[in-house]
Amino acid sequence: MTGQTRAGFAAIIGAPNAGKSTLVNQLVGTKITIVTHKVQTTRFPVRGVMMHGNSQVVLVDTPGIFAPRRRLDRAMVKSAWEGAGDADAIVHLIDARHWTGQGDRAEDEAIIDRLKLIGAKAILAINKIDLVERSLLLGATKALFDTGVYSDVLMVSGLNGDGVDQLADLLASRMPEGPYLFPEDQAADMPSRLIAAEVTREKLMLRLHQEIPYQLTVETENWTQHDDGAVRIDQMIHVSRDGHKSIVLGKGGQTIRDIGMAARKELTEILGRPVHLFLRVKVSERWQENRERFSAIGLDFDV
Ligand SMILES: Nc1nc2c(ncn2[C@@H]2O[C@H](COP(=O)(O)OP(=O)(O)OP(=O)(O)O)[C@@H](O)[C@H]2O)c(=O)[nH]1
Ligand SMILES: [Mg+2]
Structure with a gap:
């Protein structure tokens, strides 16, 4: 240019x-x-x-x-x-x-x-x-x-x-005159683990109702690159109470299976390689009072 x-x-x-x-x-x-x-x-x-x-x-x-x-x-x-x-x-x-x-x-x-x-x-x-x-x-x-x-x-x-x-x-x-701030072919600067967590959170929001999507968060706990090119992603869905956990899981685990399938499909497209996605759900009552969870996504805890 x-x-x-x-x-x-x-x-x-x-x-x-x-x-x-x-x-x-x-x-x-x-x-x-x-x-x-x-x-x-x-x-x-x-x-x-x-x-x-x-x-x-x-x-x-x-x-x-x-x-x-x-x-x-x-x-x-x-x-x-x-x-x-x-x-x-x-x-x-x-x-x-x-x-x-x-x-x-x-x-x-x-x-x-x-x-x-x-x-x-x-x-x-x-x-x-x-x-x-x-x-x-x-x-x-x-x-x-x-x-x-x-x-x-x-x-x-x-x-x-x-x-x-x-x-x-x-x-x-x-925009002010000056050199580019990012490589020209880079569309985003979010770490892959966070993108993966966001994709799963989107599917949860689309599928769940009322206050439940607002009271959960998703964390990518493990990211393992396999020799055959596939990637294994392990995520934890933190919910705030027991009742929410059973709703996220759904009858016989159907809801979480659907959510996992939708997230895996999109992640496969984004990453351009096969994805094995493993979702678990845990009650973490006070995740919204956890300083580290805020700083992990760049939010200020003390406001
Ligand atoms: N018809 C129509 N729908 C739109 C348009 N832009 C966004 N939407 C819809 O509006 C809804 C909200 O879109 P988002 O892009 O998530 O809105 P947002 O401002 O980022 O929302 P928050 O992140 O919650 O603040 C989605 O259902 C979009 O498909 C538009 O130009 N026309
Ligand atoms: Mg938005």
């Missing part, structure tokens, strides 16, 4: 379920961060690398920002704002439906207030425009822009890719 290169960080912030992780995967071009239909899927900042012309944009997918109650929630929200604080560009992603009468704007408004407070100018990306009538967004777009916290407004669909190229152009142009 000739000419001066640009490189920097762009944080994607927004309310839970706004579509931040979907958008990051779309911008990077491969799945690097997990997505579910449930709120509070992302628990810690995940970095994905987008190459665009002469620019390298390190996208920081952050946990959804909401009014936190538990220690884990507080740590998640804090890490989201930290991701924004260190970035060369901030994208505030909102769900268009919140502003067309279907859904609550309170979380978006709280984020706007905080942006005002820190004096940051963000790029507003109105997401999920595949689900709304664009004409209904005119008034809302003006009201949002008039808050004074945005430098630009874009309409996107992280799901079908509409408007995503324009966002990529804009982000690329906002």
Whole structure:
């Protein structure tokens, strides 16, 4: 590549379920961060690398920002704002439906207030425009822009890719001049063990209901490379009580078998080699009060 290169960080912030992780995967071009239909899927900042012309944009997918109650929630929200604080560009992603009468704007408004407070100018990306009538967004777009916290407004669909190229152009142009921060062919910088744990957590979130997915965590305990190219991965699912353990296992172990199969299939694709995945479930009542579990995923325990 000739000419001066640009490189920097762009944080994607927004309310839970706004579509931040979907958008990051779309911008990077491969799945690097997990997505579910449930709120509070992302628990810690995940970095994905987008190459665009002469620019390298390190996208920081952050946990959804909401009014936190538990220690884990507080740590998640804090890490989201930290991701924004260190970035060369901030994208505030909102769900268009919140502003067309279907859904609550309170979380978006709280984020706007905080942006005002820190004096940051963000790029507003109105997401999920595949689900709304664009004409209904005119008034809302003006009201949002008039808050004074945005430098630009874009309409996107992280799901079908509409408007995503324009966002990529804009982000690329906002990066400071400088050498690339990561090798050009590297899409993510998460350790394989953590990626594997996240994939299993995604399948658990997709399959389990109510509070159960929020009260579990997945840890990769062992990673063994076999001579034939296959890899054996052993993971522990920590749940917070006995009742949850039996639900995760399911009748005759059916639920955990399904989850294991879905996770193994995806890991085989991601790693490009055969995967033998072994899942176990353990009641670790106070895992959410365990300092090491927080630091393992880069979250601050003391907030
Ligand atoms: N129709 C439509 N759905 C979308 C779009 N973007 C994301 N979604 C869906 O919205 C849901 C949430 O997407 P995520 O990417 O996990 O949202 P998130 O903001 O990362 O959520 P948290 O990590 O929980 O804060 C998923 O079911 C996505 O498929 C979009 O542009 N259009
Ligand atoms: Mg997410």
